Amino acid sequence: MPEAPYLLAAVAVSAAVTWALRALPFTVLAPLRASDTVRHLSTRMPAGVMVILVVYCLRDLPVTEPRVLAPLAALATTVGLHLWRRDALLSIVGGTVVHVTLASTVLAG
Amino acid sequence: MRTSTVEPGARAAALRDSGSVGLGLVPLGLAFGMLVTQSGVDWWYASLFTLAVYAGSFEFLLVGLVGALAPLGTVALTAFLVNIRHVFYALSFPLHRVEGRLARAYSTFALTDEAYALTTGEPARTWSGRRVLWLQAFLHLYWVGGATAGALLGSLIPAGVTGLEFALTALFTVLALDAVRDRRGDLPTPLLALLSALVGRLVAPDQMLLVAFALFTTALVARRVVTRRGRSADA
Structure with a gap:
């Protein structure tokens, strides 16, 4: 278990970075808006960053073991539900329920 | 409350405005709180994380990072990269309507994806600064409340139940699908x-x-x- 000073420092660092990213642009907006490259990146980064984060979440898949089926089935559920209904909450809850059910019962590792 | 003399309906209106998003925030907060206790830290860290950082998707990553004792530099860099998208919210978020230094400070602090989405839509054109601020406070409350409840309930979950962390994978999958479709x-x-x-x-x-x-x-x-x-x- 992580120690309290480390946890508190991690929270402080995270809060400072997040708040700075939200507050500072209101004062330094003009040059940012003018930058073509920043605008170019800003329209493309979200899609890419999310793709990278999905891969990051799945980085330790146990590909040689049967229990890999739990995250794969859950991922298929989330993607399928989302393409079908476009309801974020339904897609997230659906995939998570499939994952918890499989990982806790038949595919418990 | 001073607010009620200024604009009687602002808080009640904000409560109504926050309903739809609240339906999504509470279950996600519950999942987050359960994950916090599953990762082996005390329950109140769920409240602290959600109160002080208040950046949904990043907080899920933060639990994983601190669980692996990641260096603070990695924590800062991840926070930066995951939250850099907020920089562009300043272009259209109605901060100019929010009055008072403290109120404005909180309003930028609580400028989440959900708050941005709700306050920049067509129906929000006429909202007062008070209404925007109350809306942000309600969303924050749902998130902290959900996480705290999840963390407290988390200790009641039988030991064999695992796999809740998939909520984060699912969240990013949904955000990725939407972003790619855009x-x-x-x-x-x-x-x-x-x-x-x-x-x-x-x-x-x-x-x-x-x-x-x-x-x-x-x-x-x-x-x-x-x-x-x-x-x-x-x-």
Whole structure:
């Protein structure tokens, strides 16, 4: 278990970075808006960053073991539900329920 | 409360405005709180995380990072990269309507994706600063309340029940699908991202996010330079 000073420092660092990213642009907006490259990146980064984060979440898949089926089935559920209904909450809850059910019962590792 | 003399309906209206998003925030907060206790830290860290950081998707990552005792530099960099998108919210968020230094400070602090989405839509054009501020406070409350309840309930979950962390994978999957759909026809962007992530995973498993984000950003800039050069060569 992580120690309290480390946890508190991690929270402080995270809060400072997040708040700075939200507050500072209101004062330094003009040059940012003018930058073509920043605008170019800003329209493309979200899609890419999310793709990278999905891969990051799945980085330790146990590909040689049967229990890999739990995250794969859950991922298929989330993607399928989302393409079908476009309801974020339904897609997230659906995939998570499939994952918890499989990982806790038949595919418990 | 001073607010009620200024504008009687602001708080009640904000409560109504916050309902739809609240329905999503509470269950996600519950999942987050359960994950916090599952990762082995005390329940009240769920309240602290959600109160002080208040950046939904990043907080899920933060639990994983501190669980692995990641260096603070990695924590800061991940916070930066995951939350950099907020920079662009300043272009249209109605902060000019919020009055008072403290209120404005809180309003920027609580400028989440959900708050941005609700306050910049067509129906929000006429909302007062008070109403915007109350809305942000309600959303924050749902998130902290959900996480705290989840953390307290989490200790009641039988030991054999695992796999809740998939809520985060599912959240990012949904956000990725929506973001890719918004960029219809721009297949190179998600492909470059996927490639960057796989290279990061293979080359530097311990610093995967750092390598992947750096590769991806470099690839985007390189692609822009190349297409620009191609265009000026045509001209």
